[in-house]
Amino acid sequence: MRRARNPVQTAVWWVKKQPPKVKTALAVLTGILVLIFLRFVIRDHDNLFVAAEFVHAVGIGCLIYKLMKEKTCAGLSLKSQELTAIFLMVRLYCSLVMEFDLHTLLDFLTFLTTAWVIYMMRFKLKSTTSDDLDNLPKYYVVVEPFTAHYVFALGIARFLSCAHWILQVLDGHSFLLNVLGYGLWPGMVLLSEIVQTTILADFCYYYVKSVMDGQMMVRLPSGVV
Known part of the structure; x- marks a missing residue:
C-alpha cells in the first residue's frame, strides 16, 4: 500500500x-501575499528591519561557527564578503547621517561581525581560501551546509528589509521618505532592495529544495551564484 504523501512534500513536488x-509567477504571488499579511499584522514596520538584522546576524553566526570550529574557509567567497562589508559601510554612514538610532547600532554590529569574517579569511585562515570561488565560472556549484545556511538567512533578511522599504513607501508618511524626499532616491533604494531580494530568492528556492530532498549540500546550476 502506497504511503500518503505529506501535504508540504506534495506541494513541493x-x-x-x-x-x-x-515558478516565477508563484514566487511573485507568494511575495505579494506575504507583504499584505505583514502590512496588516505588524503595526510598526520598523520591526521588519530589526527582524532582518536579527536573521542576518543568525546567518553570520553560522559563518563564525564554521570558521571557529572547522578552521577552514572552504565554500566561502572573500570577494562576496568584502562587497557585503562595503554595502554595510555605506548603509552605516547613511544611518549615522539620517537616523542615529537602533538601526545604526544594528548596522554597526553587523558590519563588525562581517569585518571579523573577512579578517579570518584574509589572514588567519588564508591558506584554506579558494580563489576559484571568486574567479572561475562553473557548470554547477555545490554549497556546503554552513555556507548555505548563511546565504539562506541572508535571503530571508533581504526579503524582510525589502518588505520594510515597500511598506514604508506605501505608508507615504514615514521618516525615511521625509529624509530621502519624494524624488528619485526612494525609487532607487526600493529597486536595489528588490534586485537583491530577487537574486537571493533563486538560491533560497534551491536551498529549500535540497532540504526537502534530505540533502545536506545545496547544488546549484550554473548562473545561480
Whole structure:
C-alpha cells in the first residue's frame, strides 16, 4: 500500500514540475501575499528591519561557527564578503547621517561581525581560501551546509528589509521618505532592495529544495551564484 504523501512534500513536488515562468509567477504571488499579511499584522514596520538584522546576524553566526570550529574557509567567497562589508559601510554612514538610532547600532554590529569574517579569511585562515570561488565560472556549484545556511538567512533578511522599504513607501508618511524626499532616491533604494531580494530568492528556492530532498549540500546550476 502506497504511503500518503505529506501535504508540504506534495506541494513541493508540484512546484518542481512547473515550468520556470510558472515558478516565477508563484514566487511573485507568494511575495505579494506575504507583504499584505505583514502590512496588516505588524503595526510598526520598523520591526521588519530589526527582524532582518536579527536573521542576518543568525546567518553570520553560522559563518563564525564554521570558521571557529572547522578552521577552514572552504565554500566561502572573500570577494562576496568584502562587497557585503562595503554595502554595510555605506548603509552605516547613511544611518549615522539620517537616523542615529537602533538601526545604526544594528548596522554597526553587523558590519563588525562581517569585518571579523573577512579578517579570518584574509589572514588567519588564508591558506584554506579558494580563489576559484571568486574567479572561475562553473557548470554547477555545490554549497556546503554552513555556507548555505548563511546565504539562506541572508535571503530571508533581504526579503524582510525589502518588505520594510515597500511598506514604508506605501505608508507615504514615514521618516525615511521625509529624509530621502519624494524624488528619485526612494525609487532607487526600493529597486536595489528588490534586485537583491530577487537574486537571493533563486538560491533560497534551491536551498529549500535540497532540504526537502534530505540533502545536506545545496547544488546549484550554473548562473545561480
